[in-house]
Amino acid sequence: MADEQKTVLIVDDEADLREALKTSLEHEGYVVHTAADGEEGLSAALAQKPGLILLDIIMPKMDGTEVLEKLREDEWGKEAKVLVMTVADDLEKMADVIENGSDGYILKSDVTLQGVVKRVKEILG
């Protein structure tokens, strides 16, 4: 669906980061939904079926890895595109996350907003 292709869900408990990213992506023409924790993020993902989920790892209620696991159990969710965002630089842990089926990861402290937008464009076109 064309709408799905242009829809991004940002799941991050950091409001400042979430809002900055939302503004940038909206400026590029994406429809952006947000969620402030893992539980909210999972139900929003399953309800809205976005073209891409930007998923933080360290979050209250349910962390990113658990969201990813649960998402992959869902019929739609197992094919959903997920870009993991983190500040952790523990690449071993990240390797596990990627193996769990994400479409890559972003180190939030290393990347600019334009860098994130570029990655989103690469995935969604």
Next chain:
Amino acid sequence: MIMNGRRGYRVTLTTFAVLIILFSGVIVFLLFFDERIPSEDLVPWLLFLAVSLITVIVFQSFRISHSAGEMAQHLARSEVMYSTELFTQLYNKSPIPYILLNSSGSITSGNFAAARLFGMRVNDLIGINVFERIDGEEKNIDRIATYPEKMREGIFVNDEEVRVARFDGAYRWVLLSLFPHFDPEGERESLLTLVDITKQKEIDKAKSEFVSLASHQLRTPIASMKWNMELMQAPQSGELEGNQKVHLEKISSAVSRMEMLIEDFLSVSKFELGTLAPELSRVQVNEIVREMIREQEHEISRKKIRVEELFHRTPIEIVSDTHLLRMAVGNLISNAVKYTPEGGTISVATESVGGILQIDITDTGIGIPEEDKEKIFSKIYRASNARSEEANGTGLGLYIVRESLRVIGGEVRFISKEGEGSTFTITLPQ
């Protein structure tokens, strides 16, 4: 008892001598006043009196010196006994574990603290080969393996950090010192001291973990600041007015500096915790060096520094950890730029000789004062001229260089002359 008998004998002799002197004195006195006796007859009595007096004086002097000698001997004996007792008490009850080793490294004696360290009784220590119960961090294993040889060759070991395996399965971190010497029979013997630093190590670890956690936590607000500043500067946010752009650039540079500090703190805590395992991949050395020079481009052009790239004629490829090599090279190039005055020259050379990669970074900077050279790679240490030249350094850069190279099996060394410049050389096996 013997002393008392001698003293009684001497008292009798003295009394006898005094009586004789008195007797001859009285006779001389009587004869002197008796006018019937010619004065020539006094001579033998006077001689007798003189001889008696001299005898008594000589005898008394001899007695005094003899008893002084005896007293000195007695004192010396007491001192030896006291020293022996003091030594025994100090050795046995010292809070520092002392151990005596024979030439094969087996324990011949240990004090209470040593027994406590190993978790056993003093007598049970005897015969244990102490070197079989010592290990340490991986980077120190080769050094630790040389202790038996050092002991045999009489080489001292001072305050080296090792781990001791107790007999209950637990471990203790200690500072080991080894002092080989010869015993009275000419056999090789060594004193081993093991100062327990387990608590300090635990505190150090907790501190490093805290720094690591705090630095991680700071990354999120920094990312937030950077993204929001980027939004402010983005065209869709509208034109910035007046000095807003200048102020925003200042904030941006402060945030970048804070970010670098946090990365440094994180790196240091990882080195200290030993959690940094190298991630090996094929690395293009010339590319990394070029990239690290590019990162300093802004400062290089601001200070009008000339940079010479003297790279190996063909690309050098090694298998190493890109991140760690970048950290080492990046810090050295950033230092060269930071401490080279305007209009100076920096040359960066790469070479591959006999399976060894060598990177030389030479500057015409402030150089390192002679008295600072030894400590330059210590954590949070800055040379005196570096402190006055550049107030903002953390003193972590060269520590990070040394430690990151250590993880990938490399080394760093330097030659430097204050006021003229420095050359730092990285060597890495290919």
